[in-house]
Amino acid sequence: MARPPFKKILIANRGEIAMRVLRTCREMGIISVAVYSEIDRPTLHVRYADEVHCIGPSPSTESYLRIDRIVEVALEHKAEAIHPGYGFLAENPEFARACGDAGIVFIGPTPEALEAMGDKVGARKSMSSVGLPIIPGADPTLKTDKAIISAAKKMGFPVMIKATAGGGGKGMRIANDAEAMPSLLKAARSEASTAFGDERIFVEKYIPAPRHVEFQILADEMGNVIHLGERECSIQRRHQKLIEESPSPALTPGLRTQMAETAVLAAKTANYTNAGTVEFLLDGEGNFYFLEMNTRLQVEHPVTELVTGMDLVKEQILIAGGRKLAYKQSDILHRGHAVECRICAEDPDNNFLPSAGTISRLRHPLGLGVRMDSGIYQGYQVPLYYDPLIAKLVVWAEDRPTAVLRMSRALSEYIIEGVATTIPFHRWVMNHPQFKKGQYNTHFIADHYKPEEIDLAEWESAAAVLCALLTETDTGLSRPTEQSDRQKESYSPWKFAARREMGRRRV
Amino acid sequence: MKYIAEIGEHVYTIEVTHEDGKPKVSLDGKPSQVDLCEVSPGALYSLILNGNSYELWARHTDEGWEVFGGGRSFRLQLADERAHRIASLRRASQTKTEVVEVASPMPAQVVEVKVSPGQEVAKGEALIIVEAMKMENELTAPRAGKVREVLVEPGQGVEKKQTLIIIE
16 A cells, blocks of 8 residues: 555545545545535534534535635645545636645646636547547537527537536537527526526537447556546436446447547546546447546546446545556456446436435445445435435446346345435336346437336335234334333224224324 | 225225234235234334235324335325225315415426416426526426416526415
């Protein structure tokens, strides 16, 4: 184990990703400093960290997005480096710059790289100039609807409207013809404006039924760049990833090598340092296009960790500490298959609406090949202030079919009561014949997921029988402390009469 | 005793009888083998139904039963046959005037109202889009009907459980 490059690191995040970084810090013998918003006082990362400091009220704009407060806490408590996690300030060049100005190491790429890759349009232009394949698009500086629509006509429909400052699928719209364009442009601009404070949009050729395949990159400050293979992230809903796996069932060895080399070239072109991800769209004919580069640790990084056996957070910390990569490309070996399900507090039976509430009962799955990254616990109140992602269930097995079965098994053990979660949805995917065969693309959910068609009769029958038996024997209404008495009195005719009386009153 | 269980729109009939002090169950008319074990009093139950094992949590509240099993929560209304008949009759007589209120599931901002008063809507049809956590969420009609009232307009902030649209 390498000597840690820092004595103390501040983690500028919350929830499962704060826990993820805290765990590596502890393994490396690094003192951890957590920050939290008022509502997060009781949460797991606050209790786990060595040192903790409140940085403001619950809305993220007043806490986890406050660059000044976070840098101040780091300085005051002598943290030498800051890990931003993902989301919040992770890809914010101003934050990286503020850290640098304060003499604190930002664990991530340089502010310049963040800026260059944050500008999606500019990034594609520079990647295209070194020969990377990109999706044909209209001149992004076009402003008027008329100019944009005529460019779209030239390109041929369908086209995709995207936010220039975009990410996470926000502000994206697909237009099938010119007539639909004006209202879609308006909607995309409005969503981009609320999400990013920047209403600029651009239009590109829409690739029907593509797969989303991305490559994990590690780059040190000496210019060494390696890749850790790919992740397949095509199970998406409204461009939000829900399930990821590695390796991708769609890649042949030849195509994998070609895409990996392209990803490494992209990182070198961007003078990239630290961990990053190069995203590609892959069409049905094996053509791939550079989409964007994510300049952070990805939510789905655990699948790469499981197939390579590496700790990406540790590598990030070592790189940020100026260390040379300890691995050459030929040292990276891939073994087996990993699948990740994002468990979100959303109701899959009801249009994936966010679900707030208190987790009243929790039992994480366990057993061979199961990894849980989560920030939840019994009594956790799911706040509406932050991302609905509450846990990541990741499994590893020797091959894909076994990994899918293992995930299905783990999901069947998972109990989260009190808020609706996406667990039933994931169970449905794992049992879908197309998914089992690995034959799916980014339209899978829109094409196949019909919650109303899921047969619930078995569990509903069991629930109905249970309630009938409990009502009949009256156990369900007794106080838990009276167990022994209750069992004796199970068939008391007096209680029975009283229950029936209550039953009448209820109608 | 015969019970009627309602879970959403699904209805199950369960008849519980006793033989040698043990309960016997008939589910939708089919005699079924059953064994119930109370693992944690008033909370966790292990049910063996026709040889299949079900782990279920159940609690009784003022609004009926809440059962969790198979990764899902079920809200269940249980009534004996007679009580169920009375309830159904009452509901049938109310159907003509029954209204459904569509409420916001969270604090949010109204982005778009897709329907107007008087409009007929089908079950599952999009009524309104609200934005929360920077995501747009579509709220749909819980059943077919006519829009009686639209109580909000685009741009307006709404509270959790605030009624947005009334369908009759």
